[in-house]
Amino acid sequence: MAQxxxxxxxxxxxxxxxxxxxxxxxLFVLSSFSYAVDYFQLxxxxxxxxxxxxxxxxxxxxxxxxxxxxWERLALISAIxxxxxxxxxxxxxxxxxxxxxxxxxxxAFGPAAEITAPHH
Amino acid sequence: MTEETPAISTGIGADPSxxxxxxxxxxxxxxxxxxxxxxxxxxxxxxxxxxxxxxxxLSYMNVRMTTTVAWPNxxxxxxxxxxxxxIPLILIAIMTFVLITSSGTMALAVNYGYRxxxxxxxxxxxxxxxxxxxxxxxxxxxxxxxxVDEGVRPWGNPMGAAxxxxxxFMITGFHGLHVTAGVIYLIVTATRVGTGYxxxxxGGNYEMVEITGLYWHFVDLVWVFIFAFFYxx
Numbered sequence: 061m062a063q064x065x066x067x068x069x070x071x072x073x074x075x076x077x078x079x080x081x082x083x084x085x086x087l088f089v090l091s092s093f094s095y096a097v098d099y100f101q102l103x104x105x106x107x108x109x110x111x112x113x114x115x116x117x118x119x120x121x122x123x124x125x126x127x128x129x130x131w132e133r134l135a136l137i138s139a140i141x142x143x144x145x146x147x148x149x150x151x152x153x154x155x156x157x158x159x160x161x162x163x164x165x166x167x168a169f170g171p172a173a174e175i176t177a178p179h180h
Numbered sequence: 181m182t183e184e185t186p187a188i189s190t191g192i193g194a195d196p197s198x199x200x201x202x203x204x205x206x207x208x209x210x211x212x213x214x215x216x217x218x219x220x221x222x223x224x225x226x227x228x229x230x231x232x233x234x235x236x237x238l239s240y241m242n243v244r245m246t247t248t249v250a251w252p253n254x255x256x257x258x259x260x261x262x263x264x265x266x267i268p269l270i271l272i273a274i275m276t277f278v279l280i281t282s283s284g285t286m287a288l289a290v291n292y293g294y295r296x297x298x299x300x301x302x303x304x305x306x307x308x309x310x311x312x313x314x315x316x317x318x319x320x321x322x323x324x325x326x327x328v329d330e331g332v333r334p335w336g337n338p339m340g341a342a343x344x345x346x347x348x349f350m351i352t353g354f355h356g357l358h359v360t361a362g363v364i365y366l367i368v369t370a371t372r373v374g375t376g377y378x379x380x381x382x383g384g385n386y387e388m389v390e391i392t393g394l395y396w397h398f399v400d401l402v403w404v405f406i407f408a409f410f411y412x413x
Contacts, residue, residue, distance in 0.1 A: 074294040084284035091280060091407075095273045098255055098412050108413075115408040119401055126287045126397045128390075134198055135205035136213045140223050147234050154238050158245035165248050 075131075083125045090114045090121075222391045226398045229358075233402050236351050237409055243343035244413075252339035254411050257330065258322070272411050275318050276403065279359075282311035283400040286366075286393045293389035298373060301389060305370035308396060312363040319356045323349075351406055358399050365392055 094114040097107055124130040129137055195204055195214075205212050213220040244251055259266040289304035326332040326348070334349050336342040369392040372378060378386055 074291065077288065077291060080284065080287040080291060084280070084287070087280045087283070088277065091273075091276050094408065094412060095269065095276070098269050101255070111408050111412050115404055118404045122283065122397050122401045122404065126283055126400075127394055133195075133201055133205060133214055135202045136215060136220070136223065138202060139213070140227050143227060144230055144234070147231075147238075150234070150238060151241070154242050155245065158242050161246040162248065165246065170248060 079125060083121050086121060087118055090118050216387050216391075218387065218391050219394070222394045226394065229398065229402075233351075233354070233405070236354060237405065240347040240351060240410065243347060244341070247341040247343055249341040251341050252337065252344045254413075257326070257332075257339060258411065269411060271318065271322055272407065275315055275322075276407055278311050278315050278318070279400050279403050282308045282315070283397055285311065286396045290390045290393040293373070293386040296384070296386070301386065302370050302374040305366050305373070305389070305392075309363045309366040309370065312359050312366065312396075312399075316356055316359050316363070319352065319359075323352075348410070351410060355399070355402055355406060358402065362396050362399050365395060 091114075094111060097110050097114075102110065123141075129141070195201055205214065255268040256266075258270075258272050259268045260270050261267065285304045286308045289301050289308060292300040292304060331338050332345045332348070334346040337345050369388055373386060373389060378384065378388060382388070
């Protein structure tokens with residue numbers, strides 16, 4: 061890594077080939093792992109946490125090494141990587157709203173509606 | 181046009197890194213991002229594209245959470261059998277590996293671009309384009325199978341929640357469009373490297389290879405999220 065930092069100058073991103081090959085293999089392994097999660101039909105919390113973990117690791121490797129973000133200056137990193145964090149708020153809002161819609165549909169159209177609603 | 185990264189002129193010594201560096205970059209009355217402008221602009225375009233794909237994935241999350249009808253099981257829907265028992269999600273797994281392989285060849289192309297190894301850069305970029313085209317081909321096969329054999333439509337399907345089709349076609353369609361555009365982009369840049377366009381017009385600067393690479397890696401990145409949220413969820 062220190063070697064890579066030395067060769068990085070004047071905005072040029074030149075790193076030893078070994079880093080890329082290593083990341084490439086890691087991406088293959090991580091993808092196989094996520095496929096294995098489905099193949100062996102893991103369910104519940106284990107499934108979701110593994111899927112998210114492998115997804116974030118792959119995303120981090122692609123952005124950090126393949127897209128050279130790990131060697132950019134913090135000004136660029138923060139300008140690109142911080143704005144997507146607002147999406148977490150968006151996800152929260154939509155999930156809350158989705159829960160409400162789901163419950164409303166159950167009440168209005170679900171089996172419970174048959175019992176509570178007066179017959180036409 | 182000789183494109184040189186502007187020399188850093190903050191006085192004595194090198195620029196500070198970390199948070200201090202952010203303040204320096206933004207407050208010294210100069211170009212804020214110490215990268216070629218094309219690269220900064222590509223990053224900003226990719227940021228906007230991130231929001232577009234996020235909106236698609238969020239709307240998919242919303243319809244999936246709100247439907248009272250069972251969601252079709254992607255593991256079974258996307259299973260393929262080669263003569264024997266169906267293997268779950270196998271086509272998607274192969275597509276994932278094809279795309280990762282293309283990302284690897286692209287990373288190597290960028291590396292050889294900086295080494296000014298023209299031949300290897302062109303060959304690796306063309307290999308990337310070929311793998312991308314393979315991916316689109318497999319996607320076309322997948323769409324055909326779903327539409328013709330399984331009867332999936334944007335407004336309904338025989339396997340469960342009607343929103344499955346619209347989410348699927350919207351998300352994978354938009355991604356496939358990105359891959360297709362990327363293949364064209366790669367071929368254009370590779371041709372320009374090969375014919376010496378950048379030697380004649382950019383003073384032998386191959387930074388366009390890295391910018392093309394940024395776009396291509398982003399397409400792979402989006403697929404990582406689609407794979408996790410749409411196919412595995």
